[in-house]
Amino acid sequence: MQQFFNSLYTISIGLLYDRKTPLYGLYKAEIFNTVGFNTLLVALALVLVFYYIFNYRIAPLTHLGLYRPQHWLLVLVGAAGLGALLAWRGSLALGATPDPYLRYFIIVNTVIAPLWFALLSLALKWGSTHARRTPF
Numbered sequence: 001m002q003q004f005f006n007s008l009y010t011i012s013i014g015l016l017y018d019r020k021t022p023l024y025g026l027y028k029a030e031i032f033n034t035v036g037f038n039t040l041l042v043a044l045a046l047v048l049v050f051y052y053i054f055n056y057r058i059a060p061l062t063h064l065g066l067y068r069p070q071h072w073l074l075v076l077v078g079a080a081g082l083g084a085l086l087a088w089r090g091s092l093a094l095g096a097t098p099d100p101y102l103r104y105f106i107i108v109n110t111v112i113a114p115l116w117f118a119l120l121s122l123a124l125k126w127g128s129t130h131a132r133r134t135p136f
Contacts, residue, residue, distance in 0.1 A: 005036035083113025
């Protein structure tokens with residue numbers, strides 16, 4: 001899994017920024033894997049909450065129609081915000097310094113988090129009772 005996240009983030013950041021930080025070894029050893037795995041777990045949690053808690057278990061919320069595509073887009077934007085927050089807080093907690101490489105890592109994770117959410121939505125939405133066709 002670490003190799004997957006290392007490749008994902010190294011290639012993605014490399015498309016935007018061509019320099020490596022002096023702390024690149026720290027990024028490869030700890031930050032990419034920790035932040036990437038946490039981002040994947042948060043996206044999975046958001047998918048489960050959207051499809052199986054809001055649209056199945058909580059009946060009053062189901063009657064409000066919280067299974068529409070605009071609500072899914074709101075959760076998608078929330079996933080992007082959480083992706084940025086996870087990259088920023090997780091990197092600083094693991095010893096990264098605020099430099100341009102960290103900024104590009106935050107940007108990349110802000111894009112990757114909603115992608116995880118969309119992919120997991122496609123994979124896990126079929127058991128939902130009301131949001132089976134959300135977003136597509």
